[in-house]
Amino acid sequence: MSGTLAWVPPGTWPSPDQVYDVTVVGAGLVGAAIARALAGYELSVAILDARDDVGDGTSKANTAILHTGFDATPGTLESRLVRRGYDLLSAYARECGIPVEPTGAVLVAWDDEQQAALPGLRAKASANGYQRTSLIDADEVYAMLPHLGPGVRAGLTVPDESVTCTWTTSLALATDAVRRGAHLLLGAEVLAVDVTGAPARDGDPHDAWTAIRTTRGSIRTRWLVNAAGLGSDHVDRMMGFDRFTITPRKGELLVFDKQSRPLARHIVLPVPSKAGKGVLISPTVYGNLMVGPTAQDIDDRTDTSTTEAGFAFLRDKLAALMPALQDEEITATYAGLRAATEHADYVVDVDANRRYAVAGGIRSTGLTACMAIAEHLIGLVQETGLLEMRERNDLPDAPAMPNLGEAFLRPYQDADRIAADPEYGHVICFCERVTAGEIRDALAATIPPTTLGGLRRRTRVMNGRCQGFFCGAQVRAMLDAAGRDRS
Amino acid sequence: MTGTFSQQAHVRVAIIGGGPSGLRAAAELAGLVDGEVLVIERESAAGGIPRHCAHTGFGIRDLGRSMSGPAYARRLTERAVRAGARVMTSSMVTGWAGERALEVTSPAGRMIVQADVVILATGARERPQPARLIPGARSAGVLTSGELQGLVHLDGRRFGGRAVVVGSELVSWSAVLTLREAGCRTVAMATQAEQREAYGLVGALGRLALRVPVLTSTRVTRVLGQQAVTGVEVEAIDSGERRIIDCEIVVFSADWIPDSELARAAGLRMDAMSKAPVVDTALRTSRPGVFAIGNLLHPVDTADIAALDGAAVVSHVMAFLGGSSMSSDSIDLIAQEPFRWIAPARLRMDARTPPRGRLLAWSDERRYLPTIVATQAGRVIGSVRSPWPCVPGRVFRIPVRVLSGADPAGGPITIGLR
Numbered sequence: 095m096s097g098t099l100a101w102v103p104p105g106t107w108p109s110p111d112q113v114y115d116v117t118v119v120g121a122g123l124v125g126a127a128i129a130r131a132l133a134g135y136e137l138s139v140a141i142l143d144a145r146d147d148v149g150d151g152t153s154k155a156n157t158a159i160l161h162t163g164f165d166a167t168p169g170t171l172e173s174r175l176v177r178r179g180y181d182l183l184s185a186y187a188r189e190c191g192i193p194v195e196p197t198g199a200v201l202v203a204w205d206d207e208q209q210a211a212l213p214g215l216r217a218k219a220s221a222n223g224y225q226r227t228s229l230i231d232a233d234e235v236y237a238m239l240p241h242l243g244p245g246v247r248a249g250l251t252v253p254d255e256s257v258t259c260t261w262t263t264s265l266a267l268a269t270d271a272v273r274r275g276a277h278l279l280l281g282a283e284v285l286a287v288d289v290t291g292a293p294a295r296d297g298d299p300h301d302a303w304t305a306i307r308t309t310r311g312s313i314r315t316r317w318l319v320n321a322a323g324l325g326s327d328h329v330d331r332m333m334g335f336d337r338f339t340i341t342p343r344k345g346e347l348l349v350f351d352k353q354s355r356p357l358a359r360h361i362v363l364p365v366p367s368k369a370g371k372g373v374l375i376s377p378t379v380y381g382n383l384m385v386g387p388t389a390q391d392i393d394d395r396t397d398t399s400t401t402e403a404g405f406a407f408l409r410d411k412l413a414a415l416m417p418a419l420q421d422e423e424i425t426a427t428y429a430g431l432r433a434a435t436e437h438a439d440y441v442v443d444v445d446a447n448r449r450y451a452v453a454g455g456i457r458s459t460g461l462t463a464c465m466a467i468a469e470h471l472i473g474l475v476q477e478t479g480l481l482e483m484r485e486r487n488d489l490p491d492a493p494a495m496p497n498l499g500e501a502f503l504r505p506y507q508d509a510d511r512i513a514a515d516p517e518y519g520h521v522i523c524f525c526e527r528v529t530a531g532e533i534r535d536a537l538a539a540t541i542p543p544t545t546l547g548g549l550r551r552r553t554r555v556m557n558g559r560c561q562g563f564f565c566g567a568q569v570r571a572m573l574d575a576a577g578r579d580r581s
Numbered sequence: 582m583t584g585t586f587s588q589q590a591h592v593r594v595a596i597i598g599g600g601p602s603g604l605r606a607a608a609e610l611a612g613l614v615d616g617e618v619l620v621i622e623r624e625s626a627a628g629g630i631p632r633h634c635a636h637t638g639f640g641i642r643d644l645g646r647s648m649s650g651p652a653y654a655r656r657l658t659e660r661a662v663r664a665g666a667r668v669m670t671s672s673m674v675t676g677w678a679g680e681r682a683l684e685v686t687s688p689a690g691r692m693i694v695q696a697d698v699v700i701l702a703t704g705a706r707e708r709p710q711p712a713r714l715i716p717g718a719r720s721a722g723v724l725t726s727g728e729l730q731g732l733v734h735l736d737g738r739r740f741g742g743r744a745v746v747v748g749s750e751l752v753s754w755s756a757v758l759t760l761r762e763a764g765c766r767t768v769a770m771a772t773q774a775e776q777r778e779a780y781g782l783v784g785a786l787g788r789l790a791l792r793v794p795v796l797t798s799t800r801v802t803r804v805l806g807q808q809a810v811t812g813v814e815v816e817a818i819d820s821g822e823r824r825i826i827d828c829e830i831v832v833f834s835a836d837w838i839p840d841s842e843l844a845r846a847a848g849l850r851m852d853a854m855s856k857a858p859v860v861d862t863a864l865r866t867s868r869p870g871v872f873a874i875g876n877l878l879h880p881v882d883t884a885d886i887a888a889l890d891g892a893a894v895v896s897h898v899m900a901f902l903g904g905s906s907m908s909s910d911s912i913d914l915i916a917q918e919p920f921r922w923i924a925p926a927r928l929r930m931d932a933r934t935p936p937r938g939r940l941l942a943w944s945d946e947r948r949y950l951p952t953i954v955a956t957q958a959g960r961v962i963g964s965v966r967s968p969w970p971c972v973p974g975r976v977f978r979i980p981v982r983v984l985s986g987a988d989p990a991g992g993p994i995t996i997g998l999r
Contacts, residue, residue: 349711353845396807400716421853423838427711428719506675507584509691516688521673524623527686546721561709564624566724567731567738 107311108277113303114140115481117315119284119329121145122153123260124453124460125321126267127468132319133274135483140313141268141276142306144283144325147548148541149264152323153461154551155398155430157347157376157387159361160184160194160256161462164219164227170439171470173222176459179466180254183263186465189492190266192259193379193499199255199361200230200238202246204414208365209247215365216250227252241357241418255361257379260461261551262495267464269493269540274486278541282308284325287318287332289448302449317449317481319471323433324395326454333450338441340455342395342431345387346404348412351559352381352500354422362415373411375419380526380554381500382425385412391434398429425525425559432457442467444474451475493540496532498554505529522572523565525558533569537576549573583676583684588692592617594898595683595696596666597674597843600629601884602875603702604657605643605891606898607666613899618666619694621685623673627661628654629704631884633730635762636755642885643892651734653884677847681870698898701844701858701866701873702891705880707752708836710804715833717804717814726756726834733763742829743768745813746793747801750974751883753834757791760830767791769826771799771815774973776947804831835974837880844873855880855922855943861911862925862981863897863932864890870901878924879941882976886937893936910989912957917997919946919971923979930989933981940979942996944971952999955983962986964999971998 118129121143129141145151160183163176187194203209212229219227228251235249236242272278288305303314320329327340355377364372376384388404405427412420435441435455440463444451451474453467460467475481497504505511505518506527512519517531536543536552543549546556546569555569556562562569593616596603603620604627611618626632631639634650641647644656662668672687674694683694707725710717724732726746732738741764746756749772757767775798796815802823803814812827844858845851850867852859857880858866858873866873874890876882911929916922921943925935949970955963963983971977979996987994 353842399718399803399807402716402802405714405716423708423856424712424714427714427716503584506673506686507691509585509587512686512688512691513587519686519688519690520671521623521675521686524673527673527675559712560706560727561711561725563706563709563725563727564731566728567736570732571736 107279108140108313110312113314113316114138115315116317116319117142117306117313118319118321119306120321120323120326121148121268121278121280122151122321122323123149123264123267123464124323124456124467126264126271127464128319128321128453128471129276130267130271130274131468131472133271133276134486134489136486137481137483139271139276140315141271141278142282142284142308143280146281146544148268148278148280149261149551150547152431152433153260153264155428156260156458156461157374157384158258158260158379158461159376160258161459162224162252162254163222163459163462164224164252165215166222166459167438168218168221171442172440172459172463175440175463175466175470177223178469179463182465182469183462186266186492187258187263191495191497192262192266193497193502194256194258195377195379195499195501196254196256197360197377198251198253199363200235201250201252201363201365202235202239202242203248203365204245205247207367211365211367212248212250219252224254226254238360239358239362241416242362243414243417245414252363257361257377258461259379259498262498263461265541265552266493266495272540273490273493279310279313282310284308284322284329284332287329289333289450304449317451317475320450320452320454323456324431326433326452327435330452330454333445333448338435338437338455340395340433340435341391343434344390344392344397344429344431346400346408346427346429347384347386348405348408348424349378349426349428350383350385350419351423351425354383354419355381357416357419358383373408373415375416379499379501380557383419385419387430395431398431400427400429404429423559426557426561440467442471442474444471444478446478446480449480496535496553505532522568523555523558525560526554528553528555533572537572542576542580543573544577546570546573584691586684586693587690589695590692591695592619593696593902594618594698594700595694596620596700596702597683598622598629598702598704598875599627599658599668599670600702600704600875601631601657601888602891603700604628604661605888606700606702606874606894607661607668608657608664609892609895610898611661611664611666613895614902620661620666620668621672621674621683621694622668622670625671627658627668627670629884630727633734634755635734636758639884643888644885657888674843677843680868697870698901699871700894700898701871701877702875703840703843703877705837705839705876707834708838710833712838713833713836715801715804718806718810720804720806720808720810722806722810722830723804724830724832726752726759726832729756729832730759733759739764740830741765743827744830744832745801745826745828746770746832746834748772748834748836749774749795750835756832756834757793760832761791765830767793768828769794769796771796771801773798773800773818837876839877839880841877844877847871852922852924852926854916855924857924859927860925861927861929861932862935863929864894864925864936865897865929872898879976882941886976890936897932912987912989912991913993914940915993915995916942917995919944919948919998920996921945923996928984928987928994933984935981938981940981940996942977942979944977945973947972948998953979953983954997954999956995956997957988957991957993962988962994
């Protein structure tokens with residue numbers, strides 16, 4: 095079963111007679127984590143995604159913070175899964191080389207109300223099983239973050255909050271799934287699902303299958319797992335439920351030039367208050383500082399454009415939070431959509447009759463929680479007793495991911511690596527110091543990028559301050575050449 | 582120091598950046614310096630920005646003739662190499678390993694280059710859409726003119742459709758020509774300036790020959806389209822009225838910023854307005870033995886002016902290598918409105934003459950027949966009437982004789998217009 099037809103390139107499609115054991119709809123962080131875990135059993139697994147790349151929806155644009163879960167609502171599924179996910183993903187990151195930079199975070203109180211809220215947040219952290227917070231006074235806050243604007247009242251430190259790379263994480267999980275034999279079917283948007291097409295005959299549910307019609311063709315599956323992110327409510331309705339509605343919440347962010355990085359060495363978190371959640375300042379694992387996000391409920395699930403109002407809001411917040419940062423150049427602006435629902439908690443559920451499982455309403459904490467969501471959901475499936483799950487003992491090693499983290503040795507800095515392969519000494523993208531060797535590797539990887547955006551997320555190429563002024567033409571040529579080679 | 586290193590080298594002069602200014606400095610220094618003059622260029626070929634500027638007009642002031650960008654780039658490279666300089670391409674200085682020691686990555690290895698003199702000649706680039714805080718989509722079809730020129734002139738790409746060019750400086754017209762070569766029609770140029778910025782002749786020829794409507798007092802407020810650009814929203818600044826122009830390509834031209842990362846990483850004194858390292862009239866930065874030249878200092882003047890910085894730095898470098906005593910006797914030059922910045926921004930009393938005897942300045946306002954006034958301690962120490970207008974979007978040149986009355990002990994000098 096392993097690795098016969100792994101990555102399924104565009105243009106090819108599985109045989110209509112094939113019935114997968116499980117099909118996961120959605121190749122974001124959650125879907126990829128579920129598919130990877132399922133592919134650890136003797137099961138045939140397919141992953142469908144409407145987009146042309148893995149992790150290309152809500153997973154690609156978040157604040158990329160690995161959360162301790164200190165501020166979750168105690169007792170919720172989210173609280174439990176974020177806590178568990180933190181440990182699972184931290185361990186997996188070490189295994190694969192996903193960069194994690196332990197910056198720590200400080201919640202900063204700017205007024206009476208926020209200051210008064212800090213002890214409660216500390217108690218909440220404790221109730222969530224996180225005991226390492228400390229209350230600090232204003233002087234201690236400024237000692238940690240000397241460039242904060244005037245008016246800090248007090249702070250609460252959360253030393254284990256870290257920054258990571260959401261792109262590498264979804265790619266690692268999906269790559270792992272594919273190397274374990276899962277079939278990745280991209281550019282296939284689910285149009286309709288037919289659960290009743292082949293009802294269980296003679297009462298044997300193992301014989302039943304569901305037909306999924308997509309924009310690229312149809313496939314059959316015994317189980318369907320819905321991890322469709324922003325589309326998860328649509329898929330849930332296709333399966334006959336009406337239990338949640340996604341209202342995309344747009345979050346805009348400003349990414350500042352790397353030269354600003356010394357202004358904040360820790361994540362600066364807002365204290366939630368009546369006035370709203372506020373914005374954070376965070377180091378990025380790529381060596382920048384980031385400010386955001388905004389929070390705007392919108393209707394259009396594809397609208398990731400930035401707005402004048404969003405920029406004005408962030409600039410305004412920044413003026414109070416960290417005035418010195420206002421003078422720095424902005425490298426990038428982007429907007430991500432969070433899959434918010436009317437429920438306060440994740441929706442993870444299984445329906446044995448329809449052989450269907452859902453992980454919906456997974457908000458930005460889903461980066462941290464994704465592997466725990468997979469573990470929990472598969473546990474629920476197992477409890478139905480309707481899917482025979484035998485663990486495989488022939489699994490490949492976890493993939494070794496290229497390091498995109500600025501805090502760790504990068505190829506351009508590595509004399510031995512360059513000596514062994516001069517392409518790692520040929521810097522193509524000057525701003526992000528991405529070498530020809532890294533671009534070549536990404537284009538030849540298990541899940542190669544088919545778009546410029548995909549190549550950018552895999553290598554950081556063109557993500558820097560010049561946005562392609564210097565290297566854009568050369569990078570496009572390399573991407574096109576690789577596309578020609580594949581076709 | 583970051584990373585690991587396999588090699589070390591010592592050179593007399595290391596020049597970072599093999600564009601017009603760096604190559605010219607190399608060509609002259611190679612014959613004079615006892616030891617190696619090394620140009621470290623991160624692109625695969627030396628020559629800098631002119632390499633992908635297909636139009637003519639290069640070399641007028643420095644070589645005495647007009648030629649195309651690529652021909653000019655080749656000529657400057659040949660002269661440097663023939664003079665004995667070593668030009669190392671595909672080699673990037675990624676940081677500092679000491680006062681005048683450089684971390685260099687190249688296919689040949691990761692090395693430390695120790696130099697007696699370092700000349701920063703890293704040039705400038707255009708601000709892309711995010712740095713201008715223009716909201717909207719991050720779509721295919723949004724380019725700077727630098728990237729556009731690379732796609733069309735270096736990579737030979739052709740694409741049809743309609744384009745809007747943001748800016749109306751010289752480089753903006755160059756972008757229009759490049760778009761035409763690519764088969765793409767420029768349906769509008771949009772500039773916030775009240776009048777066109779480029780030199781009158783170029784602008785007039787451009788409008789007539791290329792039939793491009795120039796929208797003045799207009800700012801781009803949004804880029805439209807999800808996967809690919811479908812248009813831009815523009816606003817007439819005076820009325821606040823907005824409308825949409827359909828297009829498939831948006832070129833963000835001009836709005837230059839120096840590539841000053843290495844200067845800042847060294848902790849050199851920086852100019853807050855131009856974001857360039859501060860140099861004195863001898864092109865010395867705040868670190869002894871580290872000089873800066875070219876459009877890194879004045880983003881941006883024409884390539885030949887940048888090259889002439891490279892000629893001007895030679896005597897100062899030789900003086901430093903010869904161990905001549907370094908007087909710290911110098912005065913800050915402060916730009917006053919409408920000037921945004923002035924370069925060099927320090928007058929050195931023992932080397933008062935900047936390249937070509939001119940200070941360079943950037944004006945935010947258009948003034949005809951301006952009179953430049955220098956003031957020290959509240960007293961006017963000089964004034965010069967300029968026959969040239971000062972115009973936003975191009976460098977304004979100020980004869981240094983406006984400073985001839987400077988008092989070495991009189992404190993900072995303010996330079997403005999009357």
